[in-house]
Every structure is written in C-alpha cells, then in structure tokens.
Amino acid sequence: MSSDDRPEDDNPHLDRPLRSFGRIKARPIKPRQAALMDTLLPAIAVPDPRAGPLDPRAMMSEAKEVWLEIGFGGGEHMAAQAARRPDALVIGCEPFLNGVASALRHVEEGDLKNVRIHADDARDVVDALPDASVDRVLILFPDPWHKARHNKRRLLQDETAQAFARILKPGGTLRFVTDWLDYAEWALERLDRTPGLERIGAADQDWFVPPADHVVTRYEEKKLGDTTPVFLEFRRVD
Numbered sequence: 365m366s367s368d369d370r371p372e373d374d375n376p377h378l379d380r381p382l383r384s385f386g387r388i389k390a391r392p393i394k395p396r397q398a399a400l401m402d403t404l405l406p407a408i409a410v411p412d413p414r415a416g417p418l419d420p421r422a423m424m425s426e427a428k429e430v431w432l433e434i435g436f437g438g439g440e441h442m443a444a445q446a447a448r449r450p451d452a453l454v455i456g457c458e459p460f461l462n463g464v465a466s467a468l469r470h471v472e473e474g475d476l477k478n479v480r481i482h483a484d485d486a487r488d489v490v491d492a493l494p495d496a497s498v499d500r501v502l503i504l505f506p507d508p509w510h511k512a513r514h515n516k517r518r519l520l521q522d523e524t525a526q527a528f529a530r531i532l533k534p535g536g537t538l539r540f541v542t543d544w545l546d547y548a549e550w551a552l553e554r555l556d557r558t559p560g561l562e563r564i565g566a567a568d569q570d571w572f573v574p575p576a577d578h579v580v581t582r583y584e585e586k587k588l589g590d591t592t593p594v595f596l597e598f599r600r601v602d
C-alpha cells in the first residue's frame with residue numbers, strides 16, 4: 365500500500381474527511397521557531413473548532429474584515445497580505461508543522477497583530493464558522509492530487525465549495541489558484557455549479573493574469589505544475 369492509499373479511505377466510521385494534505389512534519393524545526401511554537405502559537409491560535417462554533421469577533425473585535433487562508437504553507441503570502449491590511453483578521457490554516465513554525469517567524473518579524481492560526485485541517489474551521497462571516501477565502505496552490513485515484517483528496521470538492529459559499533458574506537470573494545491545469549478545470553467546474561457563487565470577470569478572461577494584489581508564494585516559485593498559474597476568483601451572490 366502506498367502512503368497515499370490509507371486505510372481511512374475505506375473506513376465508514378471515521379468522521380474526519382479524507383486527508384487533503386501530505387506530511388505534517390518534515391525536517392526538525394529550528395530552535396527559534398520551536399520556541400515560537402511554544403509561546404506565540406498558543407497566543408494566536410484559533411480556538412478549537414471541534415469544540416463548538418467560532419466567532420471571528422472574539423478573535424479580533426475591531427476587525428473590519430475576516431479573511432481565511434487555507435494551506436498557507438510557509439506563511440509568506442499570509443504574512444504579506446496581513447501586513448497590507450492590519451484592519452483585517454487573517455485566519456490561516458495549515459497542518460504542516462514546519463510551515464506553521466515558519467509562519468510564526470513571519471508573524472513575529474512583521475509584528476503582525478491580526479493573524480490567527482489553526483495548525484490543522486481548515487475544514488474544521490470552515491465547519492465551525494457562522495454563515496456569512498467571512499470576506500475572503502484564499503486557496504493558493506492546494507495539493508494537486510492529480511492522479512485520478514487521488515482526486516477525491518482534493519480540497520476543492522462540491523461539499524467544500526458549498527461550505528465556502530455558506531461562510532462568505534454577500535459580496536465576499538474566493539480566490540483559487542493552481543498550476544495544475546486539470547485541477548483548474550476541476551475547480552472551475554465545481555465552483556461554477558455551486559449555488560451562490562458567481563465567477564468574477566468575463567468567461568473568456570485570461571485566467572493566467574494574476575490579480576493586482578497577488579503575492580507570489582513559495583510553492584509557486586518552484587513551478588512544479590504543468591501550467592503557469594491559473595487564477596479563479598468567485599463572488600458570493602444572493
């Protein structure tokens with residue numbers, strides 16, 4: 365059995381969705397970052413979403429907007445966006461602990477007061493957020509799971525697209541970026557058929573043009589996919 369074909373696939377009794385992420389730890393975490401895991405992470409951690417509903421206002425009462433970045437990797441993009449918009453609460457989710465440790469370093473170095481981190485599966489956070497509570501959902505270069513038998517592990521499924529539509533405020537937006545063409549087509553198909561979501565831009569818009577506020581990510585720089593990045597932007601409509 366390969367590491368991608370886990371027994372959970374066939375276990376109907378597990379309430380967790382299939383894992384949409386790979387490793388949760390790679391190399392040892394550097395001492396300074398390990399210290400931040402012990403000190404800064406507890407201070408800015410999202411309350412346990414499996415313990416009950418989440419209230420973004422309780423995380424940052426003065427926030428003018430609520431943004432959710434799913435799978436922030438090393439956190440460079442999240443930190444850059446949070447620095448640009450100190451009035452927005454930026455909730456970042458990432459189960460890869462080396463990435464979380466790196467993100468904490470960015471939060472500390474940038475003295476960012478508006479970042480909250482969930483060091484685990486974003487789908488738990490999404491499920492715990494109220495309807496119409498989020499202004500932006502950002503999904504940048506999600507794990508491609510591009511072999512057909514692994515497509516079911518993709519983060520973007522009909523169910524998650526519906527959940528994103530549920531938590532977005534009217535007029536709120538969702539950005540999905542990938543450098544795998546079949547994932548772009550897969551995502552477009554599912555987002556297009558999600559009630560309450562409408563694509564921003566003309567249908568023939570050049571989807572290779574990065575939005576003005578895009579920040580190049582570490583994964584993007586690796587150019588591992590089979591296309592230049594594709595940018596999909598959707599808006600929550602009534």
Ligand SMILES: C[S@@+](CC[C@H](N)C(=O)[O-])C[C@H]1O[C@@H](n2cnc3c(N)ncnc32)[C@H](O)[C@@H]1O
Pocket residue numbers: 384385386434435436437438457458459460463484485486487504505506507508519581582583584
């Ligand atoms: C290919 S990496 C891209 C990281 C980053 N966005 C970038 O562009 O550099 C995808 C990331 O998504 C994370 N991920 C996958 N499924 C997730 C989930 N359900 N919740 C939160 N993060 C997830 C993975 O752990 C991984 O770090």
